[in-house]
Amino acid sequence: MHDDRPQQQRHSSIVRVVVIRLALALVLGLAVTAGLIRAGFLDIPSRFNPFAPLQIADEVNWLTRWKLARLERDRRQCLAVLDGSPVSHRAVPDRAPEEGCGLSNAVEVSRSSVGLNGGFTATCPLTVAWALFEQHVLRPAAQEHLSQEVVRVAHLGTYACRNINHRAGGRRSEHATANAIDIAGFVLASGQQVTVRGDWTGGDQNREAFLRALRDGACRFFDVVLSPDYNEAHHDHFHFDMGSYRACR
Known part of the structure; x- marks a missing residue:
């Protein structure tokens, strides 16, 4: 009986060599392209340029x-990103961590592209994520589902030196470092209010669709997004944070 294994092995070796060479050529091509982009020889829109600031x-x-x-x-x-955004802010001094609570790279926000029920202090990355959320999720969703603008956001605060869900034990909440924000509702241009507590279920379908669009869209920017679908503790607000975990519930 003729043994085809040597021929098959040679064929497999040739295939491996070809694949390796193609992979090396691709890596080399990407490296050269990246170098040209970084050096400014290739002019591409900032949104497609990995070296351009957000x-x-x-x-x-x-x-x-x-x-x-x-x-x-x-x-x-x-x-610098915030300086080029609609967010009115000022940097605040770091506060050394004490018992898991403190501030680092934080800003004080007085206004964004929509009104706020009050200013807040938050980490700079959280504030940038909020600006992205307003621009690319909140405002478009209001027009799509409610046919009007959101003029004010009602938040429940950012910084609070506490554990998750106010428990006596366990790990610190992202609120303990101002790395989270809780959102309770929205005021529309007509003066009407949309709240997480009152409009998440059992009410107007357009309002429900609006709130779910916000929850889903927020997951594009925040690391953790929690809604009433997560647990009873979030029945009346959205929780957005930029922590070390990923969740979209």
Whole structure:
């Protein structure tokens, strides 16, 4: 009986060599392209340029979250992004951690592209994520589902030195470092209010669709997004944070 194994092995070896060479050529091509982009020899829109700073107004794509994540390690660039956004803010001094609570790379926000029921202090990356959310989720969703603008957001605060869900034990909440914000409702241009507590279920279908569009869209920018679907503790608000976990519930 003729043994075809040597021929099959030679064929497999040739295939492996071809695949390796193609992979090396691809890596080399990407490296050369990246070098040309970084050096400025290739002019591409900032939203497609991995080396260009994040801009709030840019159309969202797969690079957006990567650029947003970079801001957690770059205070200067994070503040520069906010400087080019509609968010009125000022940097606040760091507060050394004490018992798991403190501030680092935080800003005080007085206004954004919509009104707020009060100012808040939050980490710079969280504030940038909020600006992206307003621009690319909140305002479009209001027009699509409610045919009007949101003029004010009602939040429940950002900084609170406490554990998750106010428990006596367990780990600290992202609120303990002003890295989270809770949102209770919205005031429309007509003066009507849409609240998480009153409109998440059993009410107007357009309002329900609006709130679900916000929950789903927020997951594009925030690391953790929790809604009434998560648990009873969130029956009356959305929780958005930029922590070390990922959840969209």
